Amino acid sequence: MPHAIFDSRDSSCKAPFGAVPCGTQIFFTLRPPLAEGFIGCTLILWAEFAEEHWEIPLPSSGTEDGCQVFTGLWAAPAQPDLVWYLFRLRRRNGEVLFLGKNGLSTQESDSVSWQQTVYDATLSTPDWFGRGVTYQIFPDRFRRAGAPRLSGLLGKRTFHPDWYEGLAFLAHRDGESQNHDYFGGNLAGVEEKLPYLKSLGVSTIYFCPIFEADSNHRYNTADYEKIDPMLGSEGDFRRLCQKAKDLGIRVMLDGVFNHTGDNSKYFNAKGAYSSLGAAQSPDSPYYDWYTFQEWPTQYDCWWGFHTLPAVNEDHPDYIDYIVESQDSVIRRWLRAGADAWRLDVADELPDSFIARIRSAIMEEKPDGFLLGEVWEDGSNKIAYSQRRRYLLGHEVHSLMNYPFRTAALAYLQGGDAASFMDAMETIRENYPPEVFFSGMNLLGTHDTPRILTLLGTSPSESPASREAKALYRMTEDEYRQGKQLLLIGATLLYTFPGSPTVYYGDETGMEGFEDPFNRGTFPWGREDAELQAHFALLGRLRNERISLQSGDIRWLAAQGHLLAFTRERGTEMTVTVLNTGGKAVRLPVPWSDHLAVDAVSGKQFLAADGSISLEIPPVSGVILIEQERLCFT
Numbered sequence: 286m287p288h289a290i291f292d293s294r295d296s297s298c299k300a301p302f303g304a305v306p307c308g309t310q311i312f313f314t315l316r317p318p319l320a321e322g323f324i325g326c327t328l329i330l331w332a333e334f335a336e337e338h339w340e341i342p343l344p345s346s347g348t349e350d351g352c353q354v355f356t357g358l359w360a361a362p363a364q365p366d367l368v369w370y371l372f373r374l375r376r377r378n379g380e381v382l383f384l385g386k387n388g389l390s391t392q393e394s395d396s397v398s399w400q401q402t403v404y405d406a407t408l409s410t411p412d413w414f415g416r417g418v419t420y421q422i423f424p425d426r427f428r429r430a431g432a433p434r435l436s437g438l439l440g441k442r443t444f445h446p447d448w449y450e451g452l453a454f455l456a457h458r459d460g461e462s463q464n465h466d467y468f469g470g471n472l473a474g475v476e477e478k479l480p481y482l483k484s485l486g487v488s489t490i491y492f493c494p495i496f497e498a499d500s501n502h503r504y505n506t507a508d509y510e511k512i513d514p515m516l517g518s519e520g521d522f523r524r525l526c527q528k529a530k531d532l533g534i535r536v537m538l539d540g541v542f543n544h545t546g547d548n549s550k551y552f553n554a555k556g557a558y559s560s561l562g563a564a565q566s567p568d569s570p571y572y573d574w575y576t577f578q579e580w581p582t583q584y585d586c587w588w589g590f591h592t593l594p595a596v597n598e599d600h601p602d603y604i605d606y607i608v609e610s611q612d613s614v615i616r617r618w619l620r621a622g623a624d625a626w627r628l629d630v631a632d633e634l635p636d637s638f639i640a641r642i643r644s645a646i647m648e649e650k651p652d653g654f655l656l657g658e659v660w661e662d663g664s665n666k667i668a669y670s671q672r673r674r675y676l677l678g679h680e681v682h683s684l685m686n687y688p689f690r691t692a693a694l695a696y697l698q699g700g701d702a703a704s705f706m707d708a709m710e711t712i713r714e715n716y717p718p719e720v721f722f723s724g725m726n727l728l729g730t731h732d733t734p735r736i737l738t739l740l741g742t743s744p745s746e747s748p749a750s751r752e753a754k755a756l757y758r759m760t761e762d763e764y765r766q767g768k769q770l771l772l773i774g775a776t777l778l779y780t781f782p783g784s785p786t787v788y789y790g791d792e793t794g795m796e797g798f799e800d801p802f803n804r805g806t807f808p809w810g811r812e813d814a815e816l817q818a819h820f821a822l823l824g825r826l827r828n829e830r831i832s833l834q835s836g837d838i839r840w841l842a843a844q845g846h847l848l849a850f851t852r853e854r855g856t857e858m859t860v861t862v863l864n865t866g867g868k869a870v871r872l873p874v875p876w877s878d879h880l881a882v883d884a885v886s887g888k889q890f891l892a893a894d895g896s897i898s899l900e901i902p903p904v905s906g907v908i909l910i911e912q913e914r915l916c917f918t
Contacts, residue, residue, distance in 0.1 A: 298313070298315070304717045306406035309403075311358060311360075313359065314343075318352055323375065324353075326345075326372055326374050326375075327342055328357065329393075330401070333672060335362060343355040362403055367665060368400075384396070402664050406678065408679065413488070414625065415723035415834075419785070420489070420786070420787050423731050423789060425515075427806075430471060438513075444467050448468060448809075449811075464502060467501050470516075472522055485787070486825050486827055490534060495513060496511060497511045505545065505593055507558075508558075509607070526621065526622025535625065537626065537627055539627050540626045543587060545594060550562065575596060576595070587630075609645065626654075627657075627685075628681065631657030633669075640680050655681050657680070657681035657685070660685075663716075678717070683720045693728060693774060702845060706840055722783060729791055733803065737767040737768065737795065740770040741766050754799075754802055768816060771791075773865060775823055779826065780861040793812035794812065834854075836851075841862075846870070849862040851875075861909075864901040872898075872901065876892040876897045876909065878911055880911075881911065885907060886907070897909070
């Protein structure tokens with residue numbers, strides 16, 4: 286087995302663990318069994334971006350437990366890069382074999398290389414984001430305060446005065462018209478509910494786009510310099526940011542910079558603006574922002590949607606407008622009160638453009654934060670045939686952690702805990718520590734079905750048609766099952782490294798399939814009190830315990846339905862144990878104090894001989910903390 290020879294996650298085989306700063310010396314040790322007859326070992330590495338190659342002999346340092354030991358060190362390059370490596374082994378008889386992640390092979394080309402991320406550690410990452418709780422708000426559907434503005438608005442808008450009407454009417458809407466329904470959620474409504482968010486332990490509000498646009502999702506920006514009037518004004522935004530700041534809550538804005546709307550002041554295909562748009566004349570100051578094959582009707586657009594003309598992010602005027610000028614979009618909204626930007630479809634933005642945004646944020650607000658939307662492992666992502674450099678130190682501070690969601694869903698839906706652990710260890714190994722601990726961990730967003738629906742309904746029994754999905758409501762049994770699993774999922778979310786992120790209303794039992802059925806109105810006064818209380822408790826724990834904010838992770842168990850890990854910082858330790866199966870499981874948990882308590886249930890446990898013997902009931906979990914730190918209101 287290959288891991289009997291080398292395990293990249295074992296400190297006795299490779300140190301330090303995972304991604305390393307430029308210039309770091311890394312020690313490698315291989316231990317092939319003596320019976321294999323290996324007498325020589327060479328470490329083979331190549332840097333993808335620098336196109337540099339190394340062959341480092343690893344001399345024998347003797348034998349150990351029936352194994353030949355080869356060891357040596359290699360200094361990481363002085364510039365950030367993605368380095369790939371494997372080993373060449375030579376037997377006494379002259380036979381040469383190659384060792385990769387897939388084991389021994391006779392051909393180098395058959396070996397799967399290990400990844401070594403080398404990053405620039407001289408540029409710091411603000412740690413406030415990863416420590417706290419993030420709450421994602423789809424502005425039109427969170428809270429309506431006062432009479433909504435219904436005149437002088439861009440585009441067609443169908444207003445629904447009944448906040449609790451539901452989305453059944455979307456059963457008969459096509460993809461275009463479904464985006465014209467509004468319920469009037471606004472910034473004043475968010476301001477009104479800041480105390481509620483504070484009660485959940487929220488420290489960052491992540492807004493879906495709030496700039497003027499002619500859709501309820503507003504990902505087709507019409508004017509980057511103007512808050513959509515239905516949401517409020519710039520003054521409303523500034524006041525909201527200040528009141529949030531007074532409560533210890535920061536604001537993250539959604540930046541959609543890969544494309545604009547066709548009905549925007551920049552493209553102006555419908556003539557809604559007095560400015561001369563690119564679709565109106567080649568003399569428009571915005572004409573070169575876009576790429577026309579045949580003006581004005583054929584042009585590059587996002588995924589073929591003609592309502593979303595793609596921009597040229599390398600054009601100097603566009604760069605100046607969005608990033609570089611002293612009154613650029615990035616800078617002016619930071620000055621207005623925002624503390625962070627999230628980059629929509631970051632994998633469709635040039636590396637240089639992302640790097641410019643990070644630099645502008647750091648210049649304007651040194652503790653500002655830049656997050657990217659990437660759905661895969663961002664350390665080795667290939668987009669449009671190019672390897673990306675998001676995490677090498679000069680671009681985003683971190684990413685939306687969709688790999689966490691994928692692995693957590695699989696585990697919660699009956700998968701093996703070992704698969705979850707392996708997926709997360711891959712991310713921890715590939716990402717710089719600052720990135721890993723600042724990831725936006727999530728179970729649902731505006732782009733995914735509601736987590737409760739996913740956990741409670743069977744894919745084989747879910748409605749197939751769009752019309753049926755619009756009308757579907759979970760049965761009592763489905764809701765009960767989904768809720769049980771969501772209680773476990775939330776516990777995992779809040780106790781894992783990275784910022785636990787809640788899509789508005791998930792804490793209340795909101796349900797719904799994919800967009801647009803996952804975008805209902807917040808059920809004020811109709812919340813699931815048990816779910817809401819659980820999320821609030823987890824938020825308080827997250828805010829009170831340094832081990833949950835920034836503690837190292839150590840796995841205790843990951844097999845079948847049982848998942849257990851500790852978070853440790855200094856003398857403080859928090860232990861999470863989860864059981865998604867239908868039978869109770871037992872697990873001895875290391876515990877040095879005399880008494881421990883489950884922060885969720887309040888049940889006490891007595892330690893004996895440095896451990897506690899836990900019995901975890903079916904479909905449940907515990908969070909062990911010190912007795913004196915019990916977090917109840």
